[in-house]
Amino acid sequence: MTTFGERLTAATATRGPLCVGIDPHPGLLDAWDLPRTVAGLERFAMTAVEALGPEVAVIKPQSAFFEAFGSAGVAVLEKVLAGCREAGALVLLDAKRGDIGSTMAAYAAAYLTDDSPLAADALTVSPYLGFGSLRPALDAAAVSGRGLFVLALTSNPEGPELQHAVAGERSVAQTIADHAAAENAGASPLGSVGLVVGATIGRTGVDLSAVNGPLLAPGIGAQGATAADLRTVFGDDLSAVLPTTSREVLGAGPDVAALRAAARKSVDQVQAALG
Ligand SMILES: O=c1ccn([C@@H]2O[C@H](COP(=O)(O)O)[C@@H](O)[C@H]2O)c(=O)[nH]1
Numbered sequence: 001m002t003t004f005g006e007r008l009t010a011a012t013a014t015r016g017p018l019c020v021g022i023d024p025h026p027g028l029l030d031a032w033d034l035p036r037t038v039a040g041l042e043r044f045a046m047t048a049v050e051a052l053g054p055e056v057a058v059i060k061p062q063s064a065f066f067e068a069f070g071s072a073g074v075a076v077l078e079k080v081l082a083g084c085r086e087a088g089a090l091v092l093l094d095a096k097r098g099d100i101g102s103t104m105a106a107y108a109a110a111y112l113t114d115d116s117p118l119a120a121d122a123l124t125v126s127p128y129l130g131f132g133s134l135r136p137a138l139d140a141a142a143v144s145g146r147g148l149f150v151l152a153l154t155s156n157p158e159g160p161e162l163q164h165a166v167a168g169e170r171s172v173a174q175t176i177a178d179h180a181a182a183e184n185a186g187a188s189p190l191g192s193v194g195l196v197v198g199a200t201i202g203r204t205g206v207d208l209s210a211v212n213g214p215l216l217a218p219g220i221g222a223q224g225a226t227a228a229d230l231r232t233v234f235g236d237d238l239s240a241v242l243p244t245t246s247r248e249v250l251g252a253g254p255d256v257a258a259l260r261a262a263a264r265k266s267v268d269q270v271q272a273a274l275g
Contacts, residue, residue, distance in 0.1 A: 004090075004122055004147030005190035008214055011057035011090050012242065016267035017274060019058035019092060019216065021246030022048045022080060024065040028247070032254040038072040041065070045080050048250065051259035053087025056267070058121075060244055063095040078117045090121040092216075096151065098126030101133050108140035122147035124196060124216075128162070131179040138183060138193065147192040147214070152176045153206065155198025155219035164205065173206045184212040190240060199225035199233055199243060208237045215241045220266075221248025227266075227273035243270045 012018075024044045026036050032047075034040035045061070052059055061084075066077035084091040097107040110116055111123045123141075125134055127150050134150070141148050152173045153163050163173040170178070177195060184191025194214035197204060200223050208215065215234065219225040220243055227243065234241050245266055252262035 001145045003145050003187070004141070004192040005184075005187055005213065007090060007121065007145075008058070008147065008242070009189045015055065015057040015089075016271055017242055018056050018263070018267045018270055019060050019242050019244035020048075020052050020056045020249050020263055020266070021060040021062055021094065021218075021244055022052075023062040023246040023250065025247070028250055028253075031251070034254075038069050038076065041069055041073060042076045042079070044254075045076055046083060047254055047256065048259065049080055049083040049087060051253070051256040052249075052263055053084050053089045055260050055263050056089060058090045058092050058242065058244075059084045060092040060094050060246070062246070063093060074118075081118065081120055092122040092124070092147075092149065093118070093120035094124045096124045096126050097137070098129050098133065100129060101136055104133055105136035105140075108137045112137060112140040112144055112146045114144055119144075120146070122149060122192075122194070124149045124151065126151050127176050127179070131176060141192060145192075147194060149194040149196050149214070149216045150176060150180055152180075152195040153197045153201050153204055155200045155223055155225070159198070159201070171206060173204070177206055177208055177211055180213055181210040187212055190214060194242075197233065198223075199229050201233060202229075203235075204233060208234070211237075211240070213240065217241050217243045218245075220245040220270075222246070227269040230270070230273050238274050241274060 066073040183193040191213040198219040199217040200219035249262045252258045
């Protein structure tokens with residue numbers, strides 16, 4: 001069994017270090033001249049899969065926009081997950097799950113086990129019920145060769161109030177980074193427990209050097225960060241950075257060739273910034 005860290009390393013080496021999000025915002029459906037219905041959602045999402053699936057290393061569907069349409073929207077999400085897989089892209093489901101351990105076990109069954117229709121290569125999770133509450137997801141991911149991205153320093157302006165707070169001698173974010181490092185210890189070339197660290201946040205003040213896992217960097221484009229900001233945020237830890245952007249690329253649609261061109265432009269920009 002290959003690990004998520006191994007598959008991610010291979011995918012970014014081949015396709016470049018970029019994740020593109022599928023975020024079917026109502027305004028984007030309008031811009032693509034699609035109805036704000038399940039049919040519009042499906043057309044939007046599957047066009048994005050057709051354009052980006054053969055092109056980028058990782059695709060990140062944002063679960064919220066699918067859940068907003070109820071069970072029919074979740075059925076579209078299932079098609080997106082299968083379509084990304086068929087096209088050769090890794091799929092990171094952005095659902096930011098986090099709960100008490102016994103409920104976390106149910107989330108792990110939903111997203112991190114082979115026979116689930118919602119299984120993804122990796123899942124975003126929230127550690128704010130305590131990192132240890134993620135244990136069922138950590139164990140399920142390890143057993144099935146999947147990955148997790150743990151929220152550490154999020155891209156939104158409200159994040160620092162909680163994430164920079166000092167508890168004991170370390171900031172909350174540093175504690176999360178240290179837990180991830182412990183999970184990834186000894187993994188090569190990269191562990192499968194990543195962190196989310198926003199490209200918008202400036203200098204992190206957090207030592208990420210021991211994490212040994214992928215660092216997902218949202219915030220480029222619509223949230224105001226640029227590829228050039230990655231160097232400021234990550235300093236010497238650029239090698240494991242996986243920038244992710246959604247609206248910046250999706251805004252180029254609905255034309256498939258235009259979406260691909262936008263993704264390629266973003267890959268070139270982040271490759272230049274990461275060196
Ligand atoms: O800290 C975080 C964690 C997750 N996100 C998600 O990434 C995308 C960003 O979309 P853009 O259109 O590129 O702004 C979205 O799905 C967020 O939920 C984040 O932005 N920041």
